[in-house]
Amino acid sequence: MVPNGWENVLLGEVFDFRNGINADKSQYGQGVKFVNVMDVFGNNILTEPKIIGRISISDKKLDDNRLEYGDVLFNRTSETFDEIAMSAVYLDDADATFGGFVIRGRPLTNNLDPKYTVYAFQDSNFRKQVIKLGQGAVRANIGQKDLVKVELLVPPFSEQQKIAKILSTWDKAISTTERLIENSTQQKKALMQQLLTGKKRLLDESGKRFDGEWSSVLLGDISHITTGSSNREDSSLTGEYAFFDRSIDVRTSGIFLFDAEAVIVGGEGQDFVPKYFEGKFDLHQRTYAIMDFENAYGKFLFYYIGYYRHYFLSQAVGSTVKSLRLPMFQKMPINLPSVKEQQKIATVLTNADKEIELLEQQLADLQQEKKALMQVLLTGKKRILIDG
Template sequence: MVPNGWKLTSLGEICSGNLQTGPFGSQLHAHEYTDEGVPVLMPKDLIGYRANNASAAKIPEHRADDLKKHTLRSGDLLFSRRGDVARFALIESDYPRSLCGTGCLKATPNKAHSPLFLSYFLQKNAVKKWLEQNAVGQTMPNMNTAILTELPLMVASSREEEDKIAKILSTWDKAIAATEKLIETSKHQKKALMQQLLTGKKRLLNPETGKAFEGEWEEVKLGGISEITTGNSNREDSSLDAQYTFFDRSEDIRTSSRYLFDSEAVIVAGEGQDFVPKHFEGKFDLHQRTYAIMNFEKSFGKFLYYYIGYYRHYFLAQAVGSTVKSLRLPMFQKMPISLPIIEEQQKIASVFTVADKEIAALETKLAHFNQEKKALMQQLLTGKCRVKVDDMEVA
């Protein structure tokens, strides 16, 4: 159903036919790309609906002058011409001089419509599905101007209404971007702390003495300070709604109707590519090719969890296999560990635990913002919820 005053149209009509393919290979050759110059944007540079020219290939200024008809301007919409054909980016105001690359298509909306509003509409799942279904080519999907011209759109009653909708949604985007930045900063700070605290370069304050912890760290093997074992369960033994947590190599959260262990443990998959550990306390089931490190001696479980995670390059170096990397029990047992006294371990672990909680809180906040934006898009981009323009509600 089309809301009052809104209109069904197409990208070709919105752009008054102003759609254009990037320069062909005969116009721009690979050997002409340089380290400095004018960025030439390709599909890989279209990230998160924005154009990222930092990673783009570049050409000399004089060649950019030769190809000036491919210059990108504020308000242009840049689409991927091959591969992920649903990928696109909006060229924002004051964007540095850049060109539409060979692998892209450029669409320039007319002045009657808000490019930012259109960019939000293009984020809809229905648009992505249409682009994927209408692309040509079996091995690699391809898009062309003829197809893109027919892309169906629904626009608001006026440029003013579109601008107002875009402004509301962009406010949420700013909150999302700010939260993402905070998460990135928090993770960077945690990594820096790990580099300092897990190597002994920085010592924390000992609450007993009021001074920094002192003394050499003890060099041990993981097998000498813990019990390391695998489970005997298969993935077929797990489900999504049973009572106990089930650990295997997968990222999804599985459960089991039985438990093999009731303990604090550091869990590491025996197969994979990264071997990121998990920390768990309680009853759990374990896959036959997943390892549980338990029953810690002279060591604090949470400290070992962070230590193993930081030094997991040891596992990457030890793993065998070409297609799927695998770990064996002796590799775990022989892992070298530098161990401070238990009180310092606890203090170090508490610092990282606080950092993890802060990151988790920010990630929860980010998920909330994304969900709210999604709900608003559903209301505003369909006209179900109308906005006020010049103090009068558009209805």
Template sequence: MLPEGWKEIFLGNILDFKNGLNADKAAYGHGCKFVNVMDVINNTIIKHENIIGKVNTTAKNIDLFKLKYGDILFNRTSETKEEIALSSAYMDHSLAVYGGFVIRGRPKNSNINTDFSLYFFQSPSFRNQAIKSAQGVVRANIGQDSLSRILLPLPPLPEQKKIAAILSTWDRAIEGTEKLLANSQQQKKALMQQLLTGKKRLPGFTGEWKKTNIGNIAKEISIRNKNRKNYPVISCTKTKGFVDSLSFFNKKVYSDDLSGYKIISRNQIGFPSNHVEEGSIGLQNLHDDAIVSPIYTVFSMEENADPLFVFAVLKTDHYRQIFAAATNSSVDRRGSLRWSAFSQIKINLPSLPEQQAIAAVLTTADEEITTIESDLLRLRQEKKALMQQLLTGKRRVKVD
């Protein structure tokens, strides 16, 4: 049942759809600004100054495919149905054209507010219908006719404007939190570059750092799960470190027989021997004990090394490059970095108290980042819930 004052509309009644410009390969890279499918996928709002692509075309084509302020753009093809018909709005008056993998929707009348349209085409109702309308086996596609037949509830213009104003408040809060997160991450990166190399010393520490082989401060652990205990299975990712495999991948990615898997205890470090050069190395702090695939190398620290400090050093871009070089020079035909070669890599260490002090500073920085990430997730969830209510009329707004 429609809320009072709302009406159901077919998109074809409010938008004029048109496919974009196709040009020869040589035409790209110079000429007027050109909006491609990635611009649409990656942005909710497109501004002229942020468009990277260019195309050299005729005056006739420019007239046919030039964008106007408030045009809605949809990607018409994707590898998956879930990413079909993602939308963005061109919010600029400067000259730009759009590409052949993009469908332009131009408002036919004043029935839809430009700011409201930013949220209107993110609604679950639109997304669900667009996904169901997608066709294709290898790639998902959607056409003008399918978009035209999508039926959506539309509030009156005054209510559209109020809804857009409310949701834009959440957008500003999200944008501010994203900037705060980026600043905190950058500050941590700068701290790591200074503290982990000794360029900046914490108060009270002056002793000389010593270079040694990893094998002198760590020992390999290779205990198999022979008793088939029901330990949690974990995997190492490039960005998040160790994660619980089942919950992270939403499917079982490990063997039925776990007897050959390696046990990795809390504060031990591990990496998949064939992916460490990509940055896949983690500190196990999820469980007292867990298990990893047999392809992993697992090691623990000796008493003269702090695991948090050593892990932070090994996680830097500098060591990722070292791992890549060591992997490329490895005699292992599978391109793996085994403990025999890994243990010979050099590491520069301060005294144990200084290692622990540096680790404490970086842990505080991590906790701050985690707090901001939680705030950002909460804001996004609140906005999503609010959109669901406002764009369906389940929650009405007061119009002045």
């Protein structure tokens, strides 16, 4: 049912579609900005500074394929059907053009607010239609002849402007939170570099700065390192106990093997990013648990191993799938401060993690709120009061 005052239109009635430029490799790298598929994937709104690539073409070619303010760009092809016809709207007047794997939609009327179209093509109903029209066995594809058949629900222009303004407010909040996460992540990296190398010493309980020498040891000398014996396939997310499958935490209802504080590292086919865990767990036979620490604090070792995981990357063997064996873990060099300083360092880094986790939850909440708003605003289920 079409909401009162809205209309259902075919894209072919309101857009003129055109495929982009297929150029020789020698033309890339200089000239006018050139939109490719990744630009479309990475941005709902495109402006000239956001476009990475350049292409050298004639003035005639540019005139025929120039982007204008309000043009909508769709990707023609993707690895999956879920990602075909993703869109980005060009909101700039600077010269730019677009590539052969991109379709440009140019509005034929003034009835669509460009800022509204940023959101209109994210609507679930639009996405369902284009996914259904996708073709291809190896890669998913969609063409102009398919896009012209897609229906778009269009509110009155003044309502479009209101909807775009509301949703852009959420976008600004999302962007702000993303920047805060990036800043906090960079700050944590800087903290790790300072604290885990001893370049920065924290204050002890009395307010004095730690100053003792760090001890050089091997990981195998200060912990017990073991791998699992299970190659089970029956693990699920609904079990009672943790089961670490190559550093991925799933759940198992089977009998657990360990009950301990441990640093878990996948030993095969991973980037060897560690996990910290306390409690009852089991291990895959290619996953390692580092536990039973001696003169070492588990959470400190978790951060230390994560910071110095390039050691594992350098020690891993295998031409196709990189893997680690027990001796490689045992021989990892570790520099340890006192246990009290380890605990202090771990506390500081844990607090940094909590701050990032809080921001990530805020981001997830904002994204969910925006998604819920789009579902009601872009379908007319919730109407906007228009001033005047």
